[in-house]
Amino acid sequence: MTEQQYTALQTKLTDAQYLTCEMKDELAVINVRHPLFQAELTTQGAQLLRFRAQNRDWLWLSDKAEYKRGTSLRGGIPVCWPWFGDAAKNPAAIQTMISSDQPPAHGFARSHEWELRSFSESDEAIEIHLALAPGQHPSWKGDASVELNMSLSSAALSLQLTTTAGKSPACYSQALHTYFPTSEIDSTHIEGLSGNRYIDALDQWSEKTQEGTVTFSEETDRIYTVDRPLILTTPEYTMRLTGNNHTAVVWNPWIDKSKRLSQFDDGAWQRMFCVESANVMQDAVQLQPGESHTLEMRLELE
Template sequence: MALHVFDLDASAGRVSDLGAQVLSWTPHSTNRPVLFTSRRAGQAREVHAGIPICAPWFGQGRTDVSVPYGHGLVRWIEWDLVEEDVSENRARYVWELDHSATEGTPGSDDYPADLYYRYVAEFDSELRVALTITSPTQQTIVDQAFHTYFYVDDLARSRIDGLDGSEFLDGSRRGVHDGTLQIEGPHDVIYFDAIADSPTLTIGEPDRTVTIRTSGARDAIVWNPGPDGAQRLNGFDADEWEHMMCVEVGNVQHHAVTIPAGGSHTLSMSVAVEE
């Protein structure tokens, strides 16, 4: 797994060619990480850190689609780093992945053999990522999400705003979310259309606010394993659930994106922090 480390005037972090995954990001203005990185990241196949990319399916797939394992193909594949540009002020990484690189991987035959991925990650005082999926010759349907792990000092004192009025799916339970979200234990909920018209979410802590802005996304997903779930996760210490919340953005389930033959779709996200 090839790692790339940067330390700029404004921020520092690490990225990996495996899954084109951003592993960490810390603005120097706060010297406190914005992205969560498990202490045992890298000791298990699933790296609980930063921004895993979920595509071309999310979770266990859509209700009418059977998938062999969770969260898609591309997070488990070594991407081709085609650009690395690091200066004092900015770091920019560009990866590409031809779907043929997944040949032989369970689930890959359900998608066009020429499906193509391009991922750009840029860092300065903010973090910006963009995933473009192109299908040159066939129409295809893809789920996509940035499965972002955010660091919080204390989960019980943190809140998420921007989900108000969205339809949620919690297992088989459906409803409409009202107001600010605060979680203190296990949580795994999709908020449909939460960011379709107002593409901004915030994570509020007592002494700082993290702002997430998106483009090309409709849905938000919030996940935390809670104390019991944390003990079952490989590569994740049992006490770390209190310092992490996954606030994910993308297009999942019945909002999966239809890419026409010759077309593409771009999902982008920026992250900024204010104390």
């Protein structure tokens, strides 16, 4: 963020009751200090880092997270757009829109500066609306704009990621890459996926069927079909995750991969897991000129 951009952000928040901004190392951070909940987000990537309500931290953020330009922080809810994961694993229609020999994993939206367009505050809730500046990106030939709306309250956290095609068709994949906290990964499980098909990225991308609840006992990287709410249970909480997505990614790096990850303590795999609300693989989005699509997710404590 340039000095001019940061000054503009400060000006927008001048009359805010519960929102302030500050620089943390190289990144601008918006702090939310509401009487009923607290949050922290960066304008880079429109990334919600922390959310606390009902005496619980709803998101996990790495102790080694780095507030550096051009690098997504490890934790919170990174925005993956306009492709997910390894670009080469995306559908052909998405790959044809990528113009780089070495495109960044999970797209470029999570490492670029977003603009705070507006916000609203009340005694019960706060809404924050951000947008990624439109225009060509060196690694992408697509023509589309993207905006993110965050709705925060003590009862729920919801995000809406809206993409609007420009003058030409657009095809993309996306995910709200949510990191959740747990004190014991061995005692953590996910309900709502039994009987559903999934792609196992760690077993030659083979297709399998989930039997019973999802538990964690080894490195996990799966793309599930979703057709009902998901119930996430840890020793501390039970959370309900809903949305309009038809795919979800479940991920935990386990022991060996943790040692190779950036911004990640070797033992952090025991204290986190990801359930990502997504439109990936066969669920990728195709838009005609001028059309819009919104990916929605909502979290509530049971």
